[in-house]
Structure formats: structure tokens, C-alpha cells
Amino acid sequence: MNSKEKILTAIKNNQPAQSGLPELQSFLKPDTEVLEKYINVLTAIGGVANVVNSYAEIENIIRQEYKEVQRIISLCKELSIPGEAGRDADAHELETVGLAVIPAQFGVAENGAVWVTDNILPQRVLPFITQQLAVIIKKENIVPTMHHAYKNIGNTDYGFGVFIAGPSKTADIEQSLVLGAHGPKTMRVFIL
Amino acid sequence: MNQGNKDHAALAERFNEDEPRVNWHDETLWWVRAKRDKAAHVLPEWEQLREAASQIKNNVLANLSEYLLQFEEKARANGVIVHWAADAKEHNEIVYNLLHANGISRVVKSKSMLTEECHLNSYLQTQGIEVIDTDLGERIVQLAEEPPSHIVLPCIHKKKEEIGAIFHEHLGTPAGNADPQFLTNAARLDLREKFLTRRAAMTGVNFAVAETGEFVVCTNEGNADMGAHLADVHIASMGIEKIIPQRNHLSVFLRLLARSATGQPVTTYSSHFKKPRKGKEIHIVLVDNGRSVQLGRADFRNSLKCIRCGACMNTCPVYRRSGGHSYHTAIAGPIGSILAPNLDMRKYADLPFASTLCGSCTNVCPVKIDIHDQLYKWRQVLVKEGYAPAAKKVAMLGMTFTLSHPGVYQFAGKAGRWVMNKMPFIVNNKLNPWYKQREMPEPPKQSFGEWYKKNRKDNV
Numbered sequence: 001m002n003s004k005e006k007i008l009t010a011i012k013n014n015q016p017a018q019s020g021l022p023e024l025q026s027f028l029k030p031d032t033e034v035l036e037k038y039i040n041v042l043t044a045i046g047g048v049a050n051v052v053n054s055y056a057e058i059e060n061i062i063r064q065e066y067k068e069v070q071r072i073i074s075l076c077k078e079l080s081i082p083g084e085a086g087r088d089a090d091a092h093e094l095e096t097v098g099l100a101v102i103p104a105q106f107g108v109a110e111n112g113a114v115w116v117t118d119n120i121l122p123q124r125v126l127p128f129i130t131q132q133l134a135v136i137i138k139k140e141n142i143v144p145t146m147h148h149a150y151k152n153i154g155n156t157d158y159g160f161g162v163f164i165a166g167p168s169k170t171a172d173i174e175q176s177l178v179l180g181a182h183g184p185k186t187m188r189v190f191i192l
Numbered sequence: 193m194n195q196g197n198k199d200h201a202a203l204a205e206r207f208n209e210d211e212p213r214v215n216w217h218d219e220t221l222w223w224v225r226a227k228r229d230k231a232a233h234v235l236p237e238w239e240q241l242r243e244a245a246s247q248i249k250n251n252v253l254a255n256l257s258e259y260l261l262q263f264e265e266k267a268r269a270n271g272v273i274v275h276w277a278a279d280a281k282e283h284n285e286i287v288y289n290l291l292h293a294n295g296i297s298r299v300v301k302s303k304s305m306l307t308e309e310c311h312l313n314s315y316l317q318t319q320g321i322e323v324i325d326t327d328l329g330e331r332i333v334q335l336a337e338e339p340p341s342h343i344v345l346p347c348i349h350k351k352k353e354e355i356g357a358i359f360h361e362h363l364g365t366p367a368g369n370a371d372p373q374f375l376t377n378a379a380r381l382d383l384r385e386k387f388l389t390r391r392a393a394m395t396g397v398n399f400a401v402a403e404t405g406e407f408v409v410c411t412n413e414g415n416a417d418m419g420a421h422l423a424d425v426h427i428a429s430m431g432i433e434k435i436i437p438q439r440n441h442l443s444v445f446l447r448l449l450a451r452s453a454t455g456q457p458v459t460t461y462s463s464h465f466k467k468p469r470k471g472k473e474i475h476i477v478l479v480d481n482g483r484s485v486q487l488g489r490a491d492f493r494n495s496l497k498c499i500r501c502g503a504c505m506n507t508c509p510v511y512r513r514s515g516g517h518s519y520h521t522a523i524a525g526p527i528g529s530i531l532a533p534n535l536d537m538r539k540y541a542d543l544p545f546a547s548t549l550c551g552s553c554t555n556v557c558p559v560k561i562d563i564h565d566q567l568y569k570w571r572q573v574l575v576k577e578g579y580a581p582a583a584k585k586v587a588m589l590g591m592t593f594t595l596s597h598p599g600v601y602q603f604a605g606k607a608g609r610w611v612m613n614k615m616p617f618i619v620n621n622k623l624n625p626w627y628k629q630r631e632m633p634e635p636p637k638q639s640f641g642e643w644y645k646k647n648r649k650d651n652v
Contacts (some may be wrong), residue, residue: 004276007432007480011257014488019250024440027237027244041457051350060229082641092388110447111457124469128414128461146458153439155404159467160421163446165458172329172345174352175220176372181328182380182387183414183461189263 024147030076031144034109035191038142042112045166046179047187051139055079058136058190062101065188069098076103076136078163091125100130100184104164106141107189108149113165114189115149117158124160128168133184135164139191199542203626204514208640217349218512224345225506227455229295235447241387244444246560249497252435253487259402259435266405267476270467275477280310283479287312287394287427288319290475294425296321296392298381302409302416303327304396305343305500306429306479308522323394324386326415328379341516343523344453344502349515383415393419397430397476403438405444406466407476410449410459417463427475428465432483433496445499448558452501456568486534491569495530497559504553504563510546519543528551530566533574541579544570590605602641609635 003008031037039049044191045079055078062081066072071136073094074081081101104114114135127133138160153161168183179185198206208214230424232238252259264274283306291299299316301307301323303525313323313334325334329346333339335358340346356370365378366406395416398405407428409416420426438446442462450456468474487493505511505525516524521532521540526547532540544567553563594600611618612635619632626632632652638646 002276003282003480006278007276007478007484008257008260010480010484011260011432011487014493015252015256016483016487016490016493019247019254021251021437022244022247024244024444027240027443045456045460095384095388108458113458113462123421125417128285128417130423135327143652150440150443155439157466158464159469161464161466162417163458163462165456165460165462168412169398169460169462170328170376170413171454172327172332172347173355173372173375174350175223175345175348178376180380181376181413181415182326182383182418184372 027145027147028151029107029144034142034144035139037109037144038079038107038191039111041109042166042189046111046169046177047107047112047166047189049189049191051056053192055192058192062099062134066099069132071097072099072101073126073130074099074101075122075126076101089123091123094123094126094129095131097126099132099134100126101134101136101176102127103136105137106143106149106152107137107191108144108146108165109142110145111163111165113149113163115153115161115163117156117161119158120161127162127164128183130184132186132188133164133167134188134190136190136192144192198520200514200520200546201542201625203518203520204546207515207518208513208628213351214515215512216351217515219232220348221506221512224454225503225556227519228452228503228506229455231451231455231457235451240446242558242560245448245558246497246500248436248441248444249559250494251437252433253493253496255437256432256487259437260432263400263405263435264403264478265405267331268405270405272405272468272474272476275475277477277479277481279481280479283310283429283477283481284312284315287429287476288316288321289315289427290335290427291321291392292319294392296425298322298324298390299392299394300324300326300386300390300415300419300423301394302396302419303346304331305522306396306431307394309481310429310479312429324383324390326383326386326413326419327411328376328413328415331379331383332358335359339517339522341524342502342505343500349517352572374477386417387418387422390419391423392425392427393423394427394429395420397428397434398440399436400434400448400476401437401439401442402429402435404466406439406464407434408442408446409463409465410446410461411463412460414461419460420463420465421469423472425473425475426465426468427477429477429479432478432480433498449499449501452503452556452558455468480533486531489534491573492530492534492566493533494561495563495566497529497561498527498531499559501558503556503558507552507556509548509550509552512547519546526563526567527561530561530563530570533570537574537577537579541574542581544568544574545584570644602639605639605641609637609639
């Protein structure tokens with residue numbers, strides 16, 4: 001018997017009696033204050049929220065707030081910032097990216113997260129390797145909880161998907177919170 | 193770090209030598225526990241979430257073999273390579289063979305308690321493979337040549353000055369600099385170079401979805417993603433109990449995990465790995481290592497529901513005051529104490545006794561494991577199987593005799609009170625473990641039995 005058969009046989013012999021799955025529908029309660037909640041939570045976890053009315057406004061903020069940044073990559077066609085990071089490029093080459101601007105499918109009010117998949121990302125490492133991260137979501141695409149989030153995701157296909165909630169952080173040294181462990185030191189979310 | 197063959201009590205004694213440090217450790221973990229409470233109390237549906245999580249995990253245990261097969265089939269269809277390991281040794285060999293076949297001798301690894309359980313690092317090192325732990329806390333204990341002392345906060349036992357000294361020695365930071373911000377940045381720069389140059393990355397797995405064949409890895413630092421997305425080969429090690437039935441169930445677990453662990457609403461990154469990048473490889477190693485045996489122990493099987501949040505450690509009065517290393521096993525604290533005896537009853541016979549059975553662990557557990565009941569049940573199994581320490585056995589026999597003979601019991605109580613009043617030095621000395629790190633309370637003048645007899649008469 002190989003290991004797989006050995007493991008499965010042992011499990012089958014030891015599995016307890018059948019036990020049903022819970023219904024999760026009751027967790028899908030509507031919430032009208034998602035925008036305010038989203039902004040509060042994102043701020044609390046070290047992110048910055050900007051409610052904006054146009055892509056031009058986003059460009060202005062980027063120009064003002066990231067003056068020092070040498071290399072910016074935008075995956076947002078509506079912005080006049082150059083988009084690069086092609087799908088066939090070497091991921092390691094993104095090491096010098098100072099700011100990545102990426103559109104996200106939706107935001108989650110209860111935890112400040114945004115959902116991004118490799119259908120958007122040409123290189124999966126981009127939102128992690130960049131020194132700073134900016135994300136654009138539509139106001140109407142903020143959902144109350146993770147239950148709503150997975151309802152949105154449904155059975156969509158992707159190779160990689162990620163919830164990103166704030167800048168990379170650690171508190172491993174005496175529980176002192178430090179932003180910018182390995183990933184971005186800042187995260188800004190433009191809410192359009 | 194050599195801890196010899198010392199048991200929990202002896203190792204805790206060593207930890208307790210430095211009282212201010214114990215107090216600091218205690219208070220830091222209680223602070224994390226308080227953050228957990230705050231995050232949990234914000235959600236009116238918290239108890240329903242725990243119940244839902246518990247039910248999903250019960251369903252997983254009842255259908256584990258089917259879900260594993262379904263997961264394997266879906267993962268294969270996604271282009272992921274699935275391996276099965278019956279024990280730690282087989283897991284380690286699979287990992288080594290994968291690295292060897294790819295001509296890789298240096299890997300980065302994000303946090304995985306399973307690889308700690310399997311002692312993967314030391315095995316790979318003897319095979320000439322360099323492993324760099326990339327979680328900051330794990331990197332610190334790795335440089336200090338110690339195991340993690342907590343599953344979520346690996347170097348919670350270390351003071352920043354000690355970390356500064358470790359970094360000064362290994363990373364060349366200025367002597368005496370113990371600023372967390374500065375030290376974190378030094379580690380960031382050092383580890384970036386590692387991420388960019390290593391061709392293989394290892395990660396753990398928090399959840400694996402049977403329905404889709406994807407798996408989820410949660411980190412705050414982003415180290416799992418930095419490793420996996422820059423490497424040619426990604427090897428993910430997972431215990432077979434990490435399976436959940438449907439993608440939708442992730443909503444329940446991701447809402448509970450970080451809130452229970454650190455009080456955050458969610459970890460910074462919840463990464464869903466489904467397919468490898470073009471031209472790259474993802475391997476998953478499914479590891480049993482005693483789990484299928486635990487599944488057959490009706491009283492203990494639901495310890496396999498654990499999602500490794502660490503809430504039971506943060507709340508445990510014994511863990512907080514004895515430190516993670518005193519448990520001499522990869523997973524410390526209350527949950528570790530019910531998992532470890534399954535692997536080796538003789539070696540870990542002391543752990544179920546390292547508890548006051550206060551039940552706080554059970555109350556905070558996000559998947560409703562009856563941790564303190566299992567600690568109590570393990571004690572009975574261990575004594576019955578003959579693994580209890582000799583001194584404890586003699587003491588228990590003495591107690592059995594005393595408690596079943598009322599006359600002896602009353603005499604013993606009276607004698608004890610008399611001794612503590614008239615000759616305290618007989619008990620207040622180094623030979624009595626109850627006097628270690630604490631003062632005994634003043635003995636009452638009478639027993640409850642005597643008090644009751646007297647007051648009952650007066651009242652009737």
C-alpha cells in the first residue's frame with residue numbers, strides 16, 4: 001500500500017458519524033453604512049482612504065503624494081500613468097517599483113480589504129514587492145462582510161486571488177506595530 | 193536550544209527565575225487576549241460564527257477521506273502537483289527530493305507549524321540545504337537557534353534589546369540599537385535579497401478548499417507571497433485536517449482567524465493559490481503524521497478542528513507564566529497539550545497536567561474545541577496507560593485514601609492548619625512546590641465542615 005492508500009484507509013476507518021453543514025445565508029445581512037465603515041476600518045489598520053469623483057482627481061493626488069517615487073506602475077487604463085509589467089516580464093524586475101496603482105474588484109467594509117486576482121495582475125508579486133500600493137475601487141462595489149465578498153466571488157476562476165487589508169505589517173518585536181514588513185509600507189485606497 | 197529531558201514543570205521553573213520577565217510576558221499576552229475580546233465583541237453574530245465554524249469542521253472530520261480525494265482531483269486539474277506523506281520523515285524526504293531534483297540548495301520558508309512539527313529545517317540542513325525563515329519572528333528565533341515559543345507570535349519571549357543584539361551579530365546593525373522600526377527595516381532589506389535570489393519557496397496552508405482545489409495562506413507581513421511569487425518552485429505543506437468543503441466557507445474562517453489571533457479584523461494578506469504561474473510549479477504535500485490516529489480517538493478527535501489562531505495560549509494562565517518553550521513541543525499551550533500526547537504519550541505525558549482546567553481556552557476557541565475537557569481526559573488516559581510521573585501516582589494514591597476515609601480527611605485538614613499556624617517552616621520551604629514563586633495564604637481557623645456544623649446548629 002502506498003502512503004496515499006494507507007492514509008485514506010486509516011481515515012475511513014476512523015471517521016466519525018455524519019454531521020451536516022450549517023447554512024450561511026443568515027449572515028448575509030444588508031448594511032447601508034458600508035462606505036463610512038470601510039473608511040474607518042481601513043484607517044484603523046494603517047491604510048489611507050480618498051473618496052474621489054474622477055480619474056483626474058486620482059492623478060492629481062498621485063502627483064502630489066508620491067513626488068519622490070521614481071518608478072510607478074499603473075494597471076488602470078483610465079489613468080495617464082504608464083502601465084508596464086507585462087505578463088511575460090521577469091517578476092524579479094519589479095523590485096524597483098516604488099508605487100503600484102491597481103484596480104480591485106471590490107472592497108469589504110468590515111475589514112478594509114480589497115479583492116484582487118491575477119485576471120488583473122500581470123505579475124502576482126506586484127502588490128507585494130512594490131514599496132507603496134494604491135488601489136482603486138468603485139463606491140458601489142463595497143460589500144459589508146466576507147460573506148458578501150465570497151458571494152461576489154462565487155465560482156469565478158482565477159490562478160491567484162488575494163484579499164489585501166492595509167500595508168504589510170508586523171508586531172513581532174515586543175508587539176510594537178511596524179508598517180512595511182516585507183510588502184508595501186503604505187496602502188492608499190481611492191474610492192471612486 | 194537544548195532543553196534536555198526536562199518536563200514542563202522543570203522548564204517552567206527555569207522561565208520563572210526572572211520574575212520581571214514573567215510579568216512582562218504575562219501582561220503582553222493578556223494584552224493580545226484583550227484585543228481579541230474587543231474584536232469579537234464588535235460582532236453581534238460572533239457566537240453564530242463560532243458555531244458555524246465548529247459545524248463545518250465537524251463535517252470535515254466526518255468526510256475527510258472524500259474531501260481529500262476531491263481536493264486532490266481539483267488541485268491536479270488546476271496544474272498543482274499533490275504528494276501524500278504518512279509521517280514527518282516522508283514529508284521531509286518529499287521536500288528534499290523536490291529541491292534536489294530541481295538542483296536547488298537554498299530556500300525561503302514562510303510560517304508553517306507543520307514543518308516545525310516535522311523538524312524540517314534541521315533535516316534539510318543535514319542534507320546541505322539552507323533554509324531561511326522569512327516571518328520576522330521566526331527569523332529572529334532562527335538566528336537565535338531557538339524554536340518558536342508561540343504559533344502566531346514566534347518570538348514573544350524575546351525582549352527588543354536581545355533582538356537588537358542578535359541583529360547586531362548576524363545582520364551588522366549598530367550595537368545597542370533596539371528600535372523595532374529600525375530592526376524591522378534591517379530585516380526587510382536582508383530578506384528582500386533572499387526573496388530575490390532563492391528559486392524555491394515553502395509555505396504552510398491555513399485552509400484548502402475541496403470544491404476548488406485552491407489553498408489559502410494568511411500572513412500580515414506578505415512574506416509567503418514574496419517567496420511564492422518570485423520562486424520557480426512553491427512547496428506548500430499542509431496537515432490533512434486543513435481541508436474545508438467549499439470556497440464559501442472561507443468567509444466564516446477568515447472572519448474568525450485574525451480576530452481570535454491578534455484582534456485584527458483580518459490578516460493583511462489572505463492569498464488564494466489555485467494554479468501555478470506559467471512555467472512554474474506548485475506542489476502540495478498532504479501530511480498525516482498521526483492525525484488519522486487522532487481521528488479514531490472519539491474523546492480527542494475534535495482537536496483536529498484547530499485553525500492555529502493561538503487564542504488559547506494568549507488566555508492561558510499557565511502558558512502566560514511558563515512560556516512556550518516549557519511545553520517542549522512545536523505547538524505550545526493548551527491546544528499543543530492535547531495534540532502532543534497523540535504523537536508520543538511518554539514524551540508528552542506532562543503536558544495535560546500543565547493546566548489549571550479553568551476552561552478559558554475552551555471559551556475563546558473559535559471552532560469550539562473542548563480543550564480543557566480533553567486535558568482532563570488525557571490525564572485519565574495517561575494515568576491508566578501508566579505514563580503518569582511516579583510522584584504524581586503516589587500522591588494520587590494518598591489522596592484517594594484520604595478522600596475515601598472521612599476520619600483521615602478531617603484529621604489531615606486539622607493537622608495541616610495546625611502546622612501552617614504553629615510551624616510554617618515545615619511547609620514554607622524549598623521542598624514544597626506550592627511555595628515556589630508564591631506566598632501561602634493564611635490558614636483558616638476551622639474547616640468548612642466545622643464551620644457548617646456550628647452555624648447550622650445556631651440557625652436551626
